[in-house]
Amino acid sequence: MHETAIPNLLPAARTTARQAAIRAAKREERVAWQLAAPAILLIIVLILLPTLAVFVFSLTNYELGYDDFQFIGLDNYIELFADRTFLISLKNTAVYTAIVTPFSVFIGLGVALLIESETRGRAFFRTVYFLPVASLLVAMATVFQYLLHPTIGPVNAMLSMLGIAGPNWLGSSSTVLISLAIIGIWQSVGFNMVLFLAGLTAIPRELYAAAEVDGAKGSWERFRLVTWPMLGPTTLFVATISVINAVKVFETVKTLTEGGPNKASEVLLWTIYQEGFVYLRVGYASAMTVIFLAFLIVLMLVQYRVLDRRVHYT
């Protein structure tokens, strides 16, 4: 009797062990959900629900102040793509971004390289270049209004000393977008510089030593062989942030040009602001916001899916 009892015990013991393992796993899962719950809740309430609300509004003709609204399907979107103002706004935003992003990225990189290679006054220059980032753009806009003023502005005064008749920077439809872009570049160079400086300090010094021994004599060759590839992830991040910030241009437009002259500085956020907060057409403004969001999401996907693989080497 005793001998047969022992083999019978083994499966039972195994079952107990397995049940204990299952219970432990379930307990762990429960705790995990409990710990993650606050974050999940906040993401839903603060990010997902508002986005969903914007999307739902974009399918309605809701106007602020009216109690009643109807679902009108994709009518808002159809109207959008026939709306001349919106199309100009899209084009202007694209042009603005196409100017500001490369200039602010490469000037930021250049400034970072210069500061990095100079040991004296490094903190001073870093602070000076970072000042525009810390300053309030709305306040600084008044300074730019003065600087770029066609008659009393020092920029045109200097140009006339060289015998060049300066344009009406913010007042002419052919130069207004470039003027705004210059202000945008001025503001974002410092931020990009700080990011590049952080990226530069992460490059191992031995790589430069190896490059020198390997025959990279000039600084351009060392930049090509070491700095530029090693800064890949930083550059991708800086470019992404720069695009997002450029697409979001609003303060300078609001304070300096109000979209003018003749819609020449009409940009996406300004158009959305006008429709939503001036004409109170919440449904229509929401449709624009959805387009704006889609625009950003596509950009992010392109950058991270396509480029990310090419800048991380491990």
Add this chain to the structure above:
Amino acid sequence: MSAFALRNISKSYGTNSILNDVSIEAEDGEFIALVGPSGCGKSTLLRIAAGLDHGDAGSIWMGDREITAEHPADRNVAMVFQSYALYPHLTAEQNIAVPLAMRTLSTLQRMPLLGRFIAGRSAAQAAIKQQVLATATSLKIDHLLDRKPGQMSGGQRQRVALARALVRQPGVFLMDEPLSNLDANLRVHTRAEIVDLHRRTGVPTIYVTHDQSEALSMADRVAVMMGGKVLQFASPAEIYDDPRHVEVAKFVGSPRINIIDAVTADNGTVFFSGKAVVDGITGPVGTPVQLAIRPERIRLRPQGTKGIAATVTRLEFLGSEVLVTTQADGAGDGIVIKAAPADVTHLGMGSPITLEIDRDACLVFGQDGLRVPLRATARVAVDA
């Protein structure tokens, strides 16, 4: 004339002297090890040799050509770094090709897109590819050529770094602790491989390490550096058996050499534990000296035999040998003896024992750390 020479190099940062009149030279085909504790200036010296750093004084010579002022790229030196310093965005093949591409292709030919249209590029590139493959094959890494450094193990990266240094025949090979990032097993293995490689290529090599056993086992000549000075520059056997400075004696050898504080008595005899251990010391009577004896040069004898009485305080079994720590009168921290396991089976903690020391095993150092020469006529030591 030596193949590569560093002459009277000095270097200081502010008032902090890093290198003080250091001279090292390598003959053709010679393997030189620079060894010393961290902060002794050995890596700085290597960087100066490569041209990555500049000394305040002194000159650097490649044969009869002075290269002191030349750019690293023009010196025809190759360097292997502790961290390997491979370019992470390039494959092993491209990494190895960099020194060749930098030399044989013009700036225009190396341009990313435009370069393709410049004459002579494809022929030059084919030649580079062939050289890279030959070097990689000789180091047995030809199967890794498509991988990036991030996809390789430490040992493989190390070989790629060696290949990159080796691919163009350099005038001198500089290695900065190339093995210290490898695990212990691989280190001993790669040690032998580097020596083989050196023998095959015959390129004079300067090898920096803080590991004295690495230096002794690999080099033809060893320079022991401390505090920015070369204390001794000689063959490994001479460094070990005939150290010129007490710091050299202490730095080289494992377990560490026994150092005993002693005083010279009349006619230059050194007493230790009341026994005259060695005589024939030159110099004034009554000066404090340091007596240094290698652990394997002391023999254990039964209690009561002629020699120095001591007690066993610790036994460490190391397989092929046993380290016996003993305490004798006036010996400070204790004396370590390396013995064969069979000879110490009867010993335990507290066993009384006698130490027998040969006169010619005793190295005597003065207060300035320098060796005190013995008179040739000196009599054999250890009276009972």
